Amino acid sequence: MSQTQASKPLRVAIAGLGAIGKSIAQSLAAGKIPGVVLTAVSAKDHVKAASFVSSFAHPVKVLTIAQLEPEADLVIECAPAALLSEIITPFLNAKKQVVVLSVGALLFHPELIEAAKTQGGVIHVPTGALIGLDAMIAAAEGTIHTVRMVTRKPPNGLAGAPHLIENNISIEGLTEAKKVFEGNARDAAKGFPANLNVVVALALAGVGPEKTLLEIWADPGVVRNTHTIVVDSDSAKFTMTMENIPSENPKTGRIVAQSVIALLRKMQSGFKVGT
Numbered sequence: 001m002s003q004t005q006a007s008k009p010l011r012v013a014i015a016g017l018g019a020i021g022k023s024i025a026q027s028l029a030a031g032k033i034p035g036v037v038l039t040a041v042s043a044k045d046h047v048k049a050a051s052f053v054s055s056f057a058h059p060v061k062v063l064t065i066a067q068l069e070p071e072a073d074l075v076i077e078c079a080p081a082a083l084l085s086e087i088i089t090p091f092l093n094a095k096k097q098v099v100v101l102s103v104g105a106l107l108f109h110p111e112l113i114e115a116a117k118t119q120g121g122v123i124h125v126p127t128g129a130l131i132g133l134d135a136m137i138a139a140a141e142g143t144i145h146t147v148r149m150v151t152r153k154p155p156n157g158l159a160g161a162p163h164l165i166e167n168n169i170s171i172e173g174l175t176e177a178k179k180v181f182e183g184n185a186r187d188a189a190k191g192f193p194a195n196l197n198v199v200v201a202l203a204l205a206g207v208g209p210e211k212t213l214l215e216i217w218a219d220p221g222v223v224r225n226t227h228t229i230v231v232d233s234d235s236a237k238f239t240m241t242m243e244n245i246p247s248e249n250p251k252t253g254r255i256v257a258q259s260v261i262a263l264l265r266k267m268q269s270g271f272k273v274g275t
């Protein structure tokens with residue numbers, strides 16, 4: 001339905017007020033998308049969150065995660081990955097829509113995808129910090145032979161990842177690029193749950209997490225989170241490079257929040273461009 005046809009506004013809740021959540025909240029509060037209204041947020045620190053939303057023109061409730069569902073038609077999950085199920089399950093059970101940013105965590109909760117497919121709720125995975133999901137989805141209608149991705153991040157965009165800690169891989173004081181991971185998207189999601197959602201989105205759009213291959217480099221020579229993807233399929237061969245300017249969270253590109261705003265705008269519009 002187009003926004004002009006819509007009788008009621010789409011009520012949106014945001015779970016997690018970090019780099020992504022705050023940016024989306026500000027855009028929605030500024031009325032960037034007609035027909036979409038921010039009704040509630042959830043955050044770890046409710047006092048800080050209440051102060052953040054107090055400047056908005058319309059009142060926005062600060063609630064616990066469990067209190068969000070009755071307040072919204074759609075929840076945007078942009079919290080730590082461990083909270084994914086807690087945030088989206090009540091919405092899926094109510095046959096509502098969810099937008100998932102912690103995409104990596106979906107691999108370890110197949111029941112959530114199953115619930116969305118069978119029970120009437122909807123999970124949206126926005127393109128986020130990636131490029132070319134439209135081309136991947138189209139190529140996946142035919143046969144995709146190989147998908148390879150190489151990610152280069154400034155070392156502070158990888159700091160603290162479980163894979164580095166468990167394998168005693170130091171990225172302190174690097175003077176040249178260091179390869180810190182080579183494997184598939186499933187193992188990357190396990191080892192880098194807060195850093196490589198992009199490769200999981202790519203896998204879900206294309207050939208799945210086992211066959212989507214990835215190298216990760218801690219590179220003191222880059223200032224942007226840089227993802228290069230090479231795809232070979234029976235319809236096209238394509239190479240794409242994305243250089244993401246980090247947001248206030250060095251792990252997260254600025255474009256991620258904009259991708260969610262673009263998704264909401266597309267959902268509300270009668271004119272949709274892109275696959």
Ligand SMILES: NC(=O)C1=CN([C@@H]2O[C@H](COP(=O)(O)OP(=O)(O)OC[C@H]3O[C@@H](n4cnc5c(N)ncnc54)[C@H](OP(=O)(O)O)[C@@H]3O)[C@@H](O)[C@H]2O)C=CC1
Nearest residue numbers: 016017018019020043044078079101102128129194197252
């Ligand atoms: N799909 C994609 O392309 C991308 C996905 N991501 C993923 O999106 C998610 C959000 O990213 P980003 O905004 O950068 O992360 P941030 O760390 O900046 O924000 C997460 C927020 O969630 C808050 N939080 C922690 N515990 C709770 C809780 N119990 N209830 C509600 N909120 C809580 C944190 O609070 P506090 O700060 O107080 O701990 C923080 O403000 C992450 O999982 C990230 O990996 C990121 C980039 C790209």
Ligand SMILES: O=C([O-])CC(=O)C(=O)O
Nearest residue numbers: 129195197198225252253
């Ligand atoms: O995938 C992620 O979690 C974040 C990322 O690489 C980026 O923003 O470039």
